[in-house]
Ligand SMILES: CC(C)(COP(=O)(O)OP(=O)(O)OC[C@H]1O[C@@H](n2cnc3c(N)ncnc32)[C@H](O)[C@@H]1OP(=O)(O)O)[C@@H](O)C(=O)NCCC(=O)NCCSC(=O)C[C@H](O)C(=O)O
């Protein structure tokens with residue numbers, strides 16, 4: 695079954711920043727990422743972990759999806775981070791700097807066989823040279839008989855830039871081939887994929903252009919670092935009024951009695967085929983979920 699949950703904006707919040715953790719609950723984001731990794735200094739990892747568990751366990755996130763980003767499986771923090779994730783029970787655990795399928799299984803082992811973790815999925819950061827080279831194998835492992843609960847990929851463009859030493863300008867030309875490679879790997883294995891962050895959070899024009907580019911490259915949503923980026927990511931990654939109207943027109947055209955046995959039609963000067971019905975239904979499904987989200991009452995402050 696296709697996962698069409700809207701993830702237009704996924705906000706990182708440093709696990710050590712209690713103000714940000716509370717503020718996230720009030721923002722119109724689709725996803726909240728409680729970070730235990732790079733935004734948290736080693737000296738305060740433990741305190742941040744405890745704070746994140748306490749905040750998640752209190753719930754009160756309304757429609758927002760709750761994700762905990764843990765330190766990489768190769769670090770000394772990983773085991774305790776995963777134990778904390780089991781205690782907190784977020785919707786998903788985001789694994790950092792994933793370079794092999796073995797790291798997915800290392801996380802899976804913490805969750806497997808525990809009924810209380812049934813609803814927790816795994817997401818993987820794609821942010822190292824090795825991870826990018828092997829991304830197809832990592833993503834495709836979801837289909838192996840022993841299976842695991844990997845459901846999505848998240849690009850870590852800061853780490854990709856750090857490790858490869860490329861110098862991307864505003865058009866991100868040096869990283870686009872890798873972005874496309876990750877999109878292909880995600881799609882071939884039925885995973886969603888989110889774009890990396892835009893560091894210059896006061897440059898909203900540049901941020902909007904990068905969202906438009908990511909969407910054109912097939913990405914599902916944007917990871918964001920500041921509240922001022924949320925509205926733009928939501929707008930750019932959500933179906934526009936024009937896209938919704940077009941989706942309805944495609945479905946209506948094929949529903950006309952005179953077209954019931956047709957495989958191809960002309961609509962406003964362009965060819966549409968039955969595969970476009972599937973695309974249209976996906977657009978309307980996402981739009982419906984976004985509408986429902988906006989009508990979900992916000993939980994009362996605790
Ligand atoms: C980037 C920041 C350090 C900027 O902080 P600051 O200058 O303090 O922000 P403001 O004063 O403008 O904040 C205004 C209000 O907004 C709240 N706020 C700010 N950021 C967040 C946030 N991320 N979540 C929730 N709320 C936030 C402030 O509390 C203010 O609220 P109020 O008190 O009501 O006025 C800061 O934005 C920040 O820390 N951002 C997140 C950084 C982060 O998590 N980085 C790690 C993830 S990115 C990464 O690692 C990507 C990947 O791995 C890769 O490799 O690419």
Ligand SMILES: [Mg+2]
Pocket residue numbers: 732821850852853
């Ligand atoms: Mg990173």
